[in-house]
Amino acid sequence: MTKLSSRHLRIVTWNVNSVRARLELIDRFIAEKQPDVLCLQEIKVQTDMFPRKWFEERGFSHHAVHGQRNHHGVATLSRLPLADIDSQNWCDKDDARHIASRLANGIMLHNFYVPAGGDEPDREINPRFAHKLDFLDEMISWSGKVKEPSILVGDLNVAPLETDVWSHKQLLKVVSHTPPETERMEQLMASHDWVDAMRHFVPREEPLYSWWSYRAKNWRTSNRGRRLDHVLVSPTLKDSLAAMSVFDEARDWERPSDHAPVIVDLDPTRT
């Protein structure tokens, strides 16, 4: 919007819950916030049906898309060139849950959609929860080999801190905030010394959410949110962090996603 912010590299992560259902929302978001790189999750469309032209018309001519029918799917759309586009399978499934790409300044950008894990937080009776824990374990060992400088974004479906949920006590047995998940999140952070870019700007004592259930009426007043979306940066990128915001206004727009976009500005002179 301002000339000042145009000096920054603006990266956004947003679980849109179907890209095709959200084009008007994304259009408005692009116009208002002028992102440079959009990392979307849950695009819910197969790769060859992704609306590439629609994004090209809005200046996002560089695409890294990993989609599938029905579920999941991730896409990174950029105004700046993307190189080394790569995706891989996780937990020996061909779910579309990850896409990697490299920005011109050499930063590797990893866009993830971690399994939600179902309702029952018991891996013995809930295979979805078992899959989620296995996926996180695989991410932890993979992350230990990630080279700097990298950025890991996405819907990780884990709210790691007590202040990342509306009630720590009431959510301890609710999938997304159980000890086996939050412990794995800690291990993931330690595996690369990732810097939590959101908490870099908001003290850990303060509530910070990025998702509010569709099922709650008056989501803003009841504010039963969770921080499921994350932006992690390599230690060498810490000094480039310039600003962060959860754009919760978009949760109030017509036909919203249940996730709000998370916006992070980097100072490219410090990357």
Next chain:
DNA sequence: ATGGTTGGGGGCCAA
């Protein structure tokens, strides 16, 4: 303790 909403797809399942 329960139910509440949304999207994809083609009839309930996943979130």
